[in-house]
Amino acid sequence: MTDVIPDTHILKMLVRDERLRKEFLKKIEEKCFNLVLAPLESEYRARIGVKSLSLVESFKSELRGKFVQERSIRPIECRLKRGDKKLAGTAVRRAEKSGNAIIITEDPDFRKHQCLHILNRHNVNVLTLEEFQQYDP
Numbered sequence: 001m002t003d004v005i006p007d008t009h010i011l012k013m014l015v016r017d018e019r020l021r022k023e024f025l026k027k028i029e030e031k032c033f034n035l036v037l038a039p040l041e042s043e044y045r046a047r048i049g050v051k052s053l054s055l056v057e058s059f060k061s062e063l064r065g066k067f068v069q070e071r072s073i074r075p076i077e078c079r080l081k082r083g084d085k086k087l088a089g090t091a092v093r094r095a096e097k098s099g100n101a102i103i104i105t106e107d108p109d110f111r112k113h114q115c116l117h118i119l120n121r122h123n124v125n126v127l128t129l130e131e132f133q134q135y136d137p
Helices: 008-016 018-030 041-048 052-063 082-098 115-121 129-134
Strands: 002-006 034-037 067-069 100-104 124-127
Touching: 002 008, 002 082, 008 018, 008 041, 018 034, 018 052, 018 129, 034 052, 034 082, 052 067, 082 100, 082 115, 082 124, 100 129, 115 124, 124 129
Parallel strands: 002 034, 002 100, 034 067, 100 124
Antiparallel strands: none
16 A cells, blocks of 8 residues: 655645545545644645644544554655655654655655655655656556
8 A cells, every 4th residue: 555645835725725635535445545744834824824733633534544644754865955854754753654755745855866766665655746646556
């Protein structure tokens, strides 16, 4: 089973665009993914404008059993900003538990640095939202 970890920009898009949110969540339900939130509570509040508790409750009710709120990360050594490192570490931890994980991000930093090689070695793929929408495991 694959775990999907969206970054804060993608989450912001999902919170603000109901149609996009429904399509995204439907894909998770149909393809047996788990939606995972990284431990980035302060970033959710600052960048999305919602408290993580309301975000968590919303996803829990919509995804019934396919939602995970990760509390810890696996340290990962790559040149990323602090929040991005947490996201990458969460993805590596989830890939260790479930076999593989996907980070959904529009951030080119995940593809530029040696981080992509490290993530791929840990069975973590990095996809844009458009690539994820076309993704079929």
